[in-house]
Amino acid sequence: MDNYVEHALTKTKIVATVGPACDSFEGLRRLVEAGVDLFRLNFAHGQHDVLARIAADVRKIADDLDRPVALLADLSGPKIRLGELPDDCLEVQKDETYVFVRERAADAPANHLDSSYPGLIDDLSKDDRILLADGTVSMRVQETDDDSATCVVEQPGTLRSRQGINLPNVKLSLPSLTEKDQKDLAWALEHKIGFIGLSFVRHPDDIRDLRRRIEESGVTYRPAIVAKIEKPEAVAVLDEILAETDLVMVARGDLGVEVDIARVPALQKRIIRKCNERRIPVITATQMLDSMQHSELPTRAEASDVANAVLDGSDAVMLSGETAIGKHPNRTVAMMSRIIHETEPLVVSRKELPLGFHAQKNTATEMTRSVTLGAIHAAERLGARLLAVLTRSGTTAAAVSELRSPIPVLALTDDPRTAQRLCCCWGVRPVVTDACTGSPPEILDFVIKWGKEHGSVEPGDLIVIVATTDWSRPGKNVMLVEEVPNGTDS
Numbered sequence: 001m002d003n004y005v006e007h008a009l010t011k012t013k014i015v016a017t018v019g020p021a022c023d024s025f026e027g028l029r030r031l032v033e034a035g036v037d038l039f040r041l042n043f044a045h046g047q048h049d050v051l052a053r054i055a056a057d058v059r060k061i062a063d064d065l066d067r068p069v070a071l072l073a074d075l076s077g078p079k080i081r082l083g084e085l086p087d088d089c090l091e092v093q094k095d096e097t098y099v100f101v102r103e104r105a106a107d108a109p110a111n112h113l114d115s116s117y118p119g120l121i122d123d124l125s126k127d128d129r130i131l132l133a134d135g136t137v138s139m140r141v142q143e144t145d146d147d148s149a150t151c152v153v154e155q156p157g158t159l160r161s162r163q164g165i166n167l168p169n170v171k172l173s174l175p176s177l178t179e180k181d182q183k184d185l186a187w188a189l190e191h192k193i194g195f196i197g198l199s200f201v202r203h204p205d206d207i208r209d210l211r212r213r214i215e216e217s218g219v220t221y222r223p224a225i226v227a228k229i230e231k232p233e234a235v236a237v238l239d240e241i242l243a244e245t246d247l248v249m250v251a252r253g254d255l256g257v258e259v260d261i262a263r264v265p266a267l268q269k270r271i272i273r274k275c276n277e278r279r280i281p282v283i284t285a286t287q288m289l290d291s292m293q294h295s296e297l298p299t300r301a302e303a304s305d306v307a308n309a310v311l312d313g314s315d316a317v318m319l320s321g322e323t324a325i326g327k328h329p330n331r332t333v334a335m336m337s338r339i340i341h342e343t344e345p346l347v348v349s350r351k352e353l354p355l356g357f358h359a360q361k362n363t364a365t366e367m368t369r370s371v372t373l374g375a376i377h378a379a380e381r382l383g384a385r386l387l388a389v390l391t392r393s394g395t396t397a398a399a400v401s402e403l404r405s406p407i408p409v410l411a412l413t414d415d416p417r418t419a420q421r422l423c424c425c426w427g428v429r430p431v432v433t434d435a436c437t438g439s440p441p442e443i444l445d446f447v448i449k450w451g452k453e454h455g456s457v458e459p460g461d462l463i464v465i466v467a468t469t470d471w472s473r474p475g476k477n478v479m480l481v482e483e484v485p486n487g488t489d490s
Contacts, residue, residue: 015285043180075185080165102121129168189223194223195421230251242275281425394411415432
């Protein structure tokens with residue numbers, strides 16, 4: 001079975017980060033053919049002109065392959081970085097003393113450090129922890145004054161210029177959107193990127209602020225906001241954040257630095273479970289197949305990590321350095337697709353039909369709920385090969401996704417924005433078509449033709465369709481069950 005066909009049968013979506021290893025037209029196309037549903041544009045790296053070319057290439061590839069592929073603009077957020085070090089490298093030893101200053105002078109002592117955030121000195125207090133180099137080096141603040149913070153090394157190691165600084169439980173004065181983020185957001189809105197990732201979310205107000213800025217920009221479309229959970233402050237107010245966001249990313253990189261790494265697996269499961277309960281699509285990210293940056297095969301632990309993320313209830317799993325700078329981006333995506341394919345038969349179906357992305361915002365009519373539940377029940381009892389759902393806003397398709405039915409779902413919509421959003425929903429293959437506005441028999445003809453062309457159905461297979469007799473009215477009132485005929489006629 002080739003990679004594309006195998007992925008077509010999987011339901012958990014794959015997100016790949018774009019970088020030098022894959023950013024050519026052919027490189028991106030190979031990743032889509034291997035199984036990528038959404039490309040992450042990391043604004044911590046990459047210039048706008050390069051990102052514009054990548055976005056155009058992805059859209060051209062999606063058109064060429066007749067396959068929806070979405071884009072995620074991942075804003076950098078208020079990431080604090082270490083300043084420049086003498087010789088770009090510094091070995092720090094346990095119990096040594098270092099002093100953080102607002103700006104390091106050229107003739108400063110070797111133990112003076114600065115950061116990309118001059119206000120760091122004002123936010124630090126005695127006994128605060130400072131983590132550097134992805135948490136491998138730690139210091140404890142001993143005392144502060146108006147212009148410096150004196151620290152003692154608790155965990156020794158190697159520091160390098162521009163490495164990230166993490167400050168667990170330190171209340172920072174930094175805004176959630178930096179000046180750079182605001183410029184990157186304007187670019188993303190101009191280029192109609194479907195998903196906006198908000199890094200280092202600390203409070204639901206951060207999401208409200210981003211949504212307000214999007215609304216005030218005057219754009220005619222509404223991108224979905226992805227709240228990246230990577231701070232202990234976000235975990236503490238998770239329910240409030242889920243009430244505001246459209247999607248969630250379990251960003252295990254910084255989360256594993258900010259909290260005790262032993263807590264990360266339990267937090268991952270808790271976050272995913274809460275997202276599932278709220279019908280909010282959730283992406284699990286960071287170091288899923290990390291060794292494949294250099295190796296042609298993952299470790300057994302990495303393969304199990306991907307499988308467990310699927311079993312936990314992730315709508316999507318994400319690759320970062322593996323595709324951005326790794327030696328084997330295409331092989332890595334194919335491997336992730338294979339692991340998903342082997343794991344998904346173990347996913348347990350749910351029984352209650354949820355209402356969509358937000359029960360409080362998008363509610364399905366009782367008729368839609370009844371018809372859709374009946375269609376899913378019929379599809380599973382009859383062993384149908386495909387369940388096709390008409391959906392204008394995405395609510396019905398997203399609700400069906402949350403049931404985790406083993407039957408593949410084809411979401412038919414006439415709105416490209418809805419199709420983009422559904423690229424992150426488990427088990428849903430969105431298709432943009434005007435057939436939605438036709439009669440049920442016309443819709444049936446389209447689904448059979450599409451299924452044959454894409455290898456999803458064969459003569460004799462059963463198809464179940466949730467449709468409506470009037471596309472102009474909300475709700476679904478039709479369920480069709482049809483056997484795929486022989487020959488070309490349907």
